[in-house]
Amino acid sequence: MKIKVCATETENSLYKNSFYIEGGNFSDAGTVSTRIKSILKNIGLPNDIVRKSAIICYESEINIVSYARRGKINLTVTPKTVEIEVVDEGPGIPDIELAMQQGYSTANQQIREMGFGAGMGLHNIKSYSDIFNISSEVAKGTFLKMIINTQ
Amino acid sequence: MDIETIVKKLNLKVRSASDRLKNNVTGGYTGDLLSDVMANSHEGDIWITRQVHQNIVAIATLKEHAGIILVNSCEPATDTLEKAVKENVPIMVSNLPAFELTGKIYNLLAEKK
Numbered sequence: 001m002k003i004k005v006c007a008t009e010t011e012n013s014l015y016k017n018s019f020y021i022e023g024g025n026f027s028d029a030g031t032v033s034t035r036i037k038s039i040l041k042n043i044g045l046p047n048d049i050v051r052k053s054a055i056i057c058y059e060s061e062i063n064i065v066s067y068a069r070r071g072k073i074n075l076t077v078t079p080k081t082v083e084i085e086v087v088d089e090g091p092g093i094p095d096i097e098l099a100m101q102q103g104y105s106t107a108n109q110q111i112r113e114m115g116f117g118a119g120m121g122l123h124n125i126k127s128y129s130d131i132f133n134i135s136s137e138v139a140k141g142t143f144l145k146m147i148i149n150t151q
Numbered sequence: 152m153d154i155e156t157i158v159k160k161l162n163l164k165v166r167s168a169s170d171r172l173k174n175n176v177t178g179g180y181t182g183d184l185l186s187d188v189m190a191n192s193h194e195g196d197i198w199i200t201r202q203v204h205q206n207i208v209a210i211a212t213l214k215e216h217a218g219i220i221l222v223n224s225c226e227p228a229t230d231t232l233e234k235a236v237k238e239n240v241p242i243m244v245s246n247l248p249a250f251e252l253t254g255k256i257y258n259l260l261a262e263k264k
Contacts, residue, residue, distance in 0.1 A: 027230065030209025037213060054213050055189055062185075115202050120186035127190075 015043060015077040021061055023068045023090065026114065033057040036075055043077055049150050052128040053082050056146050059121040060086040066111050067091060068141065080151050086144040093136040100126065100134075152176050152263045154218050154241055157197065161255055163220060163243040166227055167235035174217040174241065179260065181253045185210055192216065199253055203227050208234040208242075218242065220256075222249045 017039075019032040037054040045053075057073060064071035068090030076083040093099045099106075100122050107117020126132040129146035136142040155172040158165060165172065177195030182188045183202050192198060194215040200207060203225050211219050218241035221227060227235065227242050235242045245252050 027205060029206055030213060034209065034212055051194075058189055058209075058213055059186065114204055114206060115183050115185040115200075116206075118184045118186050120184070120190065124186055124190045 013076050013078050015039065015075065017075055019073045019075065021064045021071050021073065023064060023070050023088075026065055029062055029065045030058060032073060033061050036073070039075070040077070040082065045077070045082070045150060049082060049148055052148050053084065055128050056084055056125050056148070059125045060084070060144060062116055063121055063142075064088050064090075066107060066116060071141075080149065082148040082150060084144075084146045084148075086146075087141065088143075089141045092138040092140055093134075093142055094138050096134055096136060152260060154197070154243070157256060157259060158243060160259060161245060161247070161252070163245050166242045166244060167232055168218075168239045168241040171218070171239055171241045176217045176260065179253065179256050180216075181249050189214065197256060199249055199256070201225060201249065203231060205231040205234045207231065208238055208240050211240045212238050216240075220245055220252065222247060222252055 021032055033054055036057045037050060040050045040053055060073060068088035071088030074085035098104055102123040103119040105117045105119035111117040130149045131147040133145040153173050153175055158172060175195060176197045178193055179199060180188060180192035180196045181199040183200050188198060188210055192214050196216050198211055198216045198219045199222060201222055203221060207219055208231060220243045222245055224244060224246045226244060
């Protein structure tokens with residue numbers, strides 16, 4: 001594996017950075033995910049790891065744009081994992097079990113017309129992660145942590 | 152098979168990235184639900200859709216699709232076109248509905264194999 005040393009390298013991470021996303025801004029949706037994909041490719045991670053990470057980041061980004069006021073993705077690459085944390089300030093999820101069900105969505109008509117809000121986002125995020133954690137507080141926001149093993 | 156061959160055989164109109172028509176098409180995916188396309192399409196696919204808004208360019212870029220074909224003579228929105236030019240994503244327009252277009256492209260790709 002080709003490893004490029006990054007400016008933000010710390011003792012346990014090869015790369016660490018935060019990416020900020022504005023809620024409601026559909027015109028920039030996907031920009032952060034595209035950037036993260038490019039970073040992971042440049043680090044030299046295998047294609048399937050880059051692909052899984054890109055899907056997780058894109059679905060998370062779309063969730064922030066669709067439902068939250070703002071949010072961020074914290075990306076940490078270690079020698080053995082890609083860790084993706086998603087933190088948003090938004091309405092939160094009252095029933096996480098229900099929200100995790102494929103096909104369930106609270107998206108409005110405008111979001112659905114664009115082809116989002118099919119109730120697949122969280123399901124996709126979980127299915128592409130090796131470890132998936134979600135917690136949420138109504139009227140405050142939602143926190144996701146995903147880990148993808150690279151070895 | 153490259154995009155140019157598909158463009159010529161199916162009389163598609165090219166709306167962006169005409170210098171990328173040598174992109175190799177290895178498969179295809181038809182869909183309007185973006186999470187479905189995100190999860191199930193593959194690199195090198197030609198993506199057939201009715202969606203015309205700019206988020207299709209982000210999906211095609213992230214998934215490294217060979218290009219996008221809009222069905223039923225639907226034209227890309229202005230900001231979609233601007234983004235496609237910037238990201239070098241070929242967008243084509245077909246006058247066929249998704250079912251017919253998918254069938255024709257499927258057969259073209261199958262003949263080639």
